[in-house]
Each structure stands twice: as C-alpha cells, then as structure tokens.
Amino acid sequence: MSIPVLETENLVKVYGKGATRFDALKGLTFEIHEGESVAIVGKSGSGKSTLMHLLALLDEPTAGVVALEGEPVNKLKPKKISQLRNDTFGFVFQQFFLNPNQTVLENITLPLKIAGMGKSERNRRGMEVLEQLDMADKAKNKATNLSGGQKQRACIARALVNKPTVLFADEPTGNLDTVTSEIVEDILFGLHRDYGITLVVVTHDEDLAAKCQRRLMMQDGEIVTEEHSVKEVQA
Amino acid sequence: MRSVDVARTALGNTFRSKLRTALTVVAIVIGAFTLTLTSGLGAGVNKYVDNVVAGFGDSSQLFVLNAGASDAEPTEGPAEYDPEAATDSGGMFGPGTGGGLLTESDIETIEDIDHVSGVDPVVMVSPDYLETADGAQYDLTLDSPANAVGLELEAGEAPGDDGMDLSIPTEWLTIFDTEDAEAVIGETVQIGISDVTGEQTSVEAEIVGVTEEALSGIGATPMPSRELNQELSDLSMEGYEGQAEQAYSMAVVDVDDLAANEDSVKSALTDEGLLGMTVEDQIGAVQGVIDAVSWVLSGFGLIALLAASFGIVNTLLMSVQERTREIGLMKALGMSSGKVFGLFSMEAVVIGILGSVIGVVLGLGAGLIGNGWLTGEGGPLGGVAGLTLFAVDPVSLLGITALIIGIAFLAGTLPAARAAKKDPIEALRYE
Structure with missing residues (x-):
C-alpha cells in the first residue's frame, strides 16, 4: 500500500494542568490514505475538532506524531508548517470566514496571495474554480451580499484554489438548511469522486458522515469504532 | 505573500x-x-x-577685543576700585564701556604675536553733524569702518581703507532730494566734529556707496572709511593737554594663513587677556x-x-x-x-x-x-x-x-x- 497522506501515532492532547487537566485526545493512531473520504464523527466535546486541528497542523500535539506523506512534522519550523498548510490543505469552515468588504474573487484567491502568486495568475485560477462551482457570475460581488449556500460555495472555492491534496471540512453544512446542505454535500463528494481529493469531514451529522467511505466515531478523546462503507458513495 | x-x-x-x-x-x-x-x-x-x-569674503582677518571684563570677579553690589584694572581696561574711554577698549600697549602686544602681519586699530568717533552742499546740517552718528564687510550695498562700493570716503543709508537719499541711489555717488559733504576744547572743525568727505540696513543693523547709519575715521579722531583730540592715551574699541588683525595659525594666535591673545574672533566665530x-x-x-x-x-x-x-x-x-x-x-x-x-x-x-x-x-x-x-x-x-x-x-x-x-x-x-x- 502507498504511503498514507496523513498518519498519526499515539496522538495525545492535554489542556490545562492539575485539577483543571483535560485529556482531549488519549493516544490516537490511524492513517488516512490519498483519495479517501473520512468522517470524524462525535458529539461536542468528543475531541473531534481538536483532532482536526492537529491533523491540519493548526495545533501541536502534547505527545505523539503527525506525519504528512510519511514525514513527521513535529520537527519542522513554524514557517515551514505554514507553507505546508498553504500548499497541501484546503479548509471549509462552518462560519465561512469570508471577508465581507472584499469581492468573492478577492476572498477566494487569498491562499494564492499568501503563497506569493502574482495578481493576474491569481485571478485566472480564481475564476477557473468559480466556474467549476457555478459561481463565476458572483466573482465581483461583495462577499456580504451572498446567500448562505453561495457563501459556503465561495468557501469551498477558496479551499480548492490552491489545488490541495487534502480538504478539511469542519461542520460544512452546520449553518445551512437541508436543501442547501445537500447541494454543498454533492459538491464536496463530487470533488472527491471526480478529482480524487482526500476529504476529511468533521461533523456530528450522521447523514453527512454516512456518505464518507470511512467513519471514525469519537467519544471522550478516543476512537471508539471505525466503520467502512462497502458500496460506492452515491452521487 | x-x-x-x-x-x-x-x-x-x-x-x-x-x-x-x-x-x-x-x-x-x-x-x-x-x-x-x-x-x-x-x-x-x-x-x-x-x-x-x-559678502565678507574669505577673510584672513581676526577681530580682537579686550577680554578684560572677563578677568573681573563678578561681585554683588558695587565693585571695589582697582586702579590697575582700570588702567588696564583702557584709558579715558575705559570705564563705563565694560572695560572693552584696547590700549596702545595692547596693540604693540598684538603686533609681537607670531604670524600677525598687521594690526589696524579701530577708533570710535562722535561727530556733530553732516552738512550737504546747500548748507543743510543733519545730526550724525557714524558706524565703525570695521563693519564695512557687513554692508549690503544698494549702489556704489563700501568705504575702503584709504580716501576720505563715506557711505550713507538709503533713508538718507532724501537729503539730496533724490530717490536714485546712483545719483548721489560722488557727492561731497562736510562732517563737523568738536575737539576737546569745544571748538568745531569740519572735513570734506565723498559719498562712495549707498547701503541698505541689514538684519544686524549694519548699514543703517553712515559709515566712514578708515582714513576719514582716523582724521575725525585726530581732530577730536586736538587741544588735549597732557598725555593722551589713544584707546581703540577693537583692532583688526591680519594673520598669515589664518586657517593654519588661527588657534595659536587666538591662544596667544587669550594669554594677553585679549579675545580674537574670526568672522566665522561671530557669525557662528x-x-x-x-x-x-x-x-x-x-x-x-x-x-x-x-x-x-x-x-x-x-x-x-x-x-x-x-x-x-x-x-x-x-x-x-x-x-x-x-x-x-x-x-x-x-x-x-x-x-x-x-x-x-x-x-x-x-x-x-x-x-x-x-x-x-x-x-x-x-x-x-x-x-x-x-x-x-x-x-x-x-x-x-x-x-x-x-x-x-x-x-x-x-x-x-x-x-x-x-x-x-x-x-x-x-x-x-x-x-
């Protein structure tokens, strides 16, 4: 089998000390392979968000190792880790985090701007992704004028614009109604199916989780069960 | 980024x-x-x-004053009379002017300092009047010829060392009934002065320049040439019986290669209780x-x-x-x-x-x-x-x-x- 795109070994995260000590993660070891869709499922407080932050290199574990494509990242300098995040990951957030004063195009090309890409190339790539998500006509709109579904699509466009290997989605449908949720889910799984993007979804929504190939069920900082879907994900 | x-x-x-x-x-x-x-x-x-x-050019001159006042200890209330200090600070014009005058012996001392090639003592005179060709007389205060380098000229040239020359400020053009500064160049006037016995005599002077008043005040009053100034001084001393000791407000000292010898000449002057200043020092x-x-x-x-x-x-x-x-x-x-x-x-x-x-x-x-x-x-x-x-x-x-x-x-x-x-x-x- 190929080298896993993400793997963890005995991952531990502890918040606080003494009486206020809280073990958010209690020694997790698992692998995520390229092209997989993985759901991290659990109630709030189960440690699923903490796990995602560690996988996405936004936080450092108290103990244990996160390895990206076989390389442990613990030893890397912060600047290098920032660069890895920019190159390798895409993020879709529940609250969108779009800058309301900027246009959709400016918002979604932010990762490229951070990467140091020139303006014309940024805009070209940005328009490409917007067309892919049927958002091209909104490119010049201010982000604040979009509907919830459009905002989440803009957010997905921003996550895709740097052609990431892994797409992290933190409760991607948490702020959306049922119909819009389905559209957004279709987009995410369509990307996974058509472009082979590795998808890591953090959710407490069983329906969304069911669409993933693998489900890691979390409770009190531990993976209690792991489920695999046998059949292909429906479109 | x-x-x-x-x-x-x-x-x-x-x-x-x-x-x-x-x-x-x-x-x-x-x-x-x-x-x-x-x-x-x-x-x-x-x-x-x-x-x-x-306007001063690169002068090789040093202006020397009596630093005498700085010798005296500052006292509260009236200072006790010290005959020696009084003599030192310079003859008949000394007291009351801050002891700032130079005596004949000071001038000789300066002449003996190394690198000094010439000493030109400056005499202050108090003439009575200036009389134009038509006989009108005007109250007259003269500026010192040593200030000639600081003149801002409207017309003509600054009064030099030689010749019975005089410059007048632009305000004085009215006494010749003209507004054209060039027109008064070459006019002659009489300058009257009283000697110690009170007898008035006069000398003839030629107007060679018209000056504007500078910020320093130089050029606001008529200025004589050195020769005219000395002549007026000699006239004012006429009839003085006894040993007249000439006193000078300051002396203009020529120094060989001022740039190189400035410090040594200045320190020699300081040793003699004198103060030497270049143009740059004063302006500085x-x-x-x-x-x-x-x-x-x-x-x-x-x-x-x-x-x-x-x-x-x-x-x-x-x-x-x-x-x-x-x-x-x-x-x-x-x-x-x-x-x-x-x-x-x-x-x-x-x-x-x-x-x-x-x-x-x-x-x-x-x-x-x-x-x-x-x-x-x-x-x-x-x-x-x-x-x-x-x-x-x-x-x-x-x-x-x-x-x-x-x-x-x-x-x-x-x-x-x-x-x-x-x-x-x-x-x-x-x-």
Whole structure:
C-alpha cells in the first residue's frame, strides 16, 4: 500500500494542568490514505475538532506524531508548517470566514496571495474554480451580499484554489438548511469522486458522515469504532 | 505573500475605517507640519546669515577685543576700585564701556604675536553733524569702518581703507532730494566734529556707496572709511593737554594663513587677556543661537509626534482586535507570523507616510506663503534687505519624513506583534 497522506501515532492532547487537566485526545493512531473520504464523527466535546486541528497542523500535539506523506512534522519550523498548510490543505469552515468588504474573487484567491502568486495568475485560477462551482457570475460581488449556500460555495472555492491534496471540512453544512446542505454535500463528494481529493469531514451529522467511505466515531478523546462503507458513495 | 501584495493589502486595510485613519493621520500631520515649519525657519534665517557672511569674503582677518571684563570677579553690589584694572581696561574711554577698549600697549602686544602681519586699530568717533552742499546740517552718528564687510550695498562700493570716503543709508537719499541711489555717488559733504576744547572743525568727505540696513543693523547709519575715521579722531583730540592715551574699541588683525595659525594666535591673545574672533566665530555664534531656537521649536513638533504615535498604537490595537478572525484565517491558510507582523506594521507605515507627506506639504505651503507675506514688499519685515525667514531644505524634509515613518513603524510594532502572536484556532473561534 502507498504511503498514507496523513498518519498519526499515539496522538495525545492535554489542556490545562492539575485539577483543571483535560485529556482531549488519549493516544490516537490511524492513517488516512490519498483519495479517501473520512468522517470524524462525535458529539461536542468528543475531541473531534481538536483532532482536526492537529491533523491540519493548526495545533501541536502534547505527545505523539503527525506525519504528512510519511514525514513527521513535529520537527519542522513554524514557517515551514505554514507553507505546508498553504500548499497541501484546503479548509471549509462552518462560519465561512469570508471577508465581507472584499469581492468573492478577492476572498477566494487569498491562499494564492499568501503563497506569493502574482495578481493576474491569481485571478485566472480564481475564476477557473468559480466556474467549476457555478459561481463565476458572483466573482465581483461583495462577499456580504451572498446567500448562505453561495457563501459556503465561495468557501469551498477558496479551499480548492490552491489545488490541495487534502480538504478539511469542519461542520460544512452546520449553518445551512437541508436543501442547501445537500447541494454543498454533492459538491464536496463530487470533488472527491471526480478529482480524487482526500476529504476529511468533521461533523456530528450522521447523514453527512454516512456518505464518507470511512467513519471514525469519537467519544471522550478516543476512537471508539471505525466503520467502512462497502458500496460506492452515491452521487 | 509578496511585498507588493503586503503593501497593497495594508493600504486597503488602512482605508477600511476611514474616519479612524483620518483622525490618526491628522495627529501625525500636526507634528510633521510643525517640524517642517521650524526646520524651514532655521534654514531660512541661517541662509540669510550665510548670505551676509558671503559678502565678507574669505577673510584672513581676526577681530580682537579686550577680554578684560572677563578677568573681573563678578561681585554683588558695587565693585571695589582697582586702579590697575582700570588702567588696564583702557584709558579715558575705559570705564563705563565694560572695560572693552584696547590700549596702545595692547596693540604693540598684538603686533609681537607670531604670524600677525598687521594690526589696524579701530577708533570710535562722535561727530556733530553732516552738512550737504546747500548748507543743510543733519545730526550724525557714524558706524565703525570695521563693519564695512557687513554692508549690503544698494549702489556704489563700501568705504575702503584709504580716501576720505563715506557711505550713507538709503533713508538718507532724501537729503539730496533724490530717490536714485546712483545719483548721489560722488557727492561731497562736510562732517563737523568738536575737539576737546569745544571748538568745531569740519572735513570734506565723498559719498562712495549707498547701503541698505541689514538684519544686524549694519548699514543703517553712515559709515566712514578708515582714513576719514582716523582724521575725525585726530581732530577730536586736538587741544588735549597732557598725555593722551589713544584707546581703540577693537583692532583688526591680519594673520598669515589664518586657517593654519588661527588657534595659536587666538591662544596667544587669550594669554594677553585679549579675545580674537574670526568672522566665522561671530557669525557662528549667531547661527548657534538660531539653531538652538529652531531645535527648541522642533522639540514641540516632536512632542506632537510622540502623542500622535500613541494614536497609531491605539488605532492599530483596535484594528487588530476587530480583525482577529481575519488574522486567524490568514494564519490558518498558511500566512507566517512574520508576514502578519509585516502586514500590520506596514499599515502603521502607511499612516506615517500619509501624515508626513500631508504635513510636510502643508508646512511648506504655510512657510513659503508666510515668508512671502512677512518679508515681501510692504510686509512687516519687508524693510530688511535680503531677509529670508523660510527656506526649503530637501535633506531635512526627507529627514523629517523618514523620522515620522520610523516613529510610525515603531508605534506599529506593538499591535503588529500582538497580531502575529494570535493562535489561529483561538482567533477563528473568536466571536
């Protein structure tokens, strides 16, 4: 089998000390392979968000190792880790985090701007992704004028614009109604199916989780069960 | 992130909260405006003094005064009489003039100093009147010929060493019923003076120059040549019985290779209780005062800037707080802490650039207009020839701009460091 795109070994995260000590993660070891869709499922407080932050290199574990494509990242300098995040990951957030004063195009090309890409190339790539998500006509709109579904699509466009290997989605449908949720889910799984993007979804929504190939069920900082879907994900 | 994108983003962010930015910029503008005016004022007045000095040429002369007064211990109340000191400080004109006169023996002492090639004592005379060809007489006070180098000439030339020559100020043109300065050159006048017995005699003098009043006051009164001055002095001493000791207000000393021997001649003079000053020394003292005044004024500008820098800190701290989420997002998307720091300190620099450019331009405008109004034709100071109150000094303007941008950057470091330290997870959770 190929080298896993993400793997963890005995991952531990502890918040606080003494009486206020809280073990958010209690020694997790698992692998995520390229092209997989993985759901991290659990109630709030189960440690699923903490796990995602560690996988996405936004936080450092108290103990244990996160390895990206076989390389442990613990030893890397912060600047290098920032660069890895920019190159390798895409993020879709529940609250969108779009800058309301900027246009959709400016918002979604932010990762490229951070990467140091020139303006014309940024805009070209940005328009490409917007067309892919049927958002091209909104490119010049201010982000604040979009509907919830459009905002989440803009957010997905921003996550895709740097052609990431892994797409992290933190409760991607948490702020959306049922119909819009389905559209957004279709987009995410369509990307996974058509472009082979590795998808890591953090959710407490069983329906969304069911669409993933693998489900890691979390409770009190531990993976209690792991489920695999046998059949292909429906479109 | 490219530097150009950092700059562009910083510029965009600065204008996001226009009123807040504008108020912060106003504070900087006040500081920049003040500094521009004060430095321009210093430069302008110094330029005027330099222009006056330029008329002196590169002089090889040293002006020697009696430093006598500095020997005397300062006392409270009336000082006790000391016959020796009184004699020292110079004969009949000595007391009452601060002991500042030179005696004949002082002149001999100066002549004996190494490198001194000539000594020209300056005599003060008090003539009674000046009489024109048509017989009208005018009250007359004469300037010292030693000041001839400082004259601002309207026409003709300054009275020299030889010849019974005289210069008159432009105000005196009325006694010849003319407004044309050139027309009076070559006119002759009689100068009357009383000797010690009270008998009046007169000498004839030729007008060779017409002068404007300089800021120093030189040129405001008629000035004789050295020969005319000496002649008047001799006439005033006529009839004096007993041993008349000649006294001089100062002496003009020629020194071989002044640049090389200045220090040795000066120290030799100091040993004799005399004070030697070059033209540069005299002007330098004036410029030192001007510089000191303009530095004190600039101090107020700096205080304004200091206050303004806290405005920058405050503005950016608020901005960092408001944009916590945005900072978190940028960091999550891979922006390094260093770049976040750079972005926010660049916003401070943008505020600094805006404030300094606007302030310097306003300061220049106010300075140039004010200078034109004050020293121009009909202005309150329009009568002083060649006076400039404000000069544009590009180097100091660049210096002011650089200083303000530097202060703005420093003020921005605290908020920028706070932004750079933000934890992306905490920042994204922030509501």
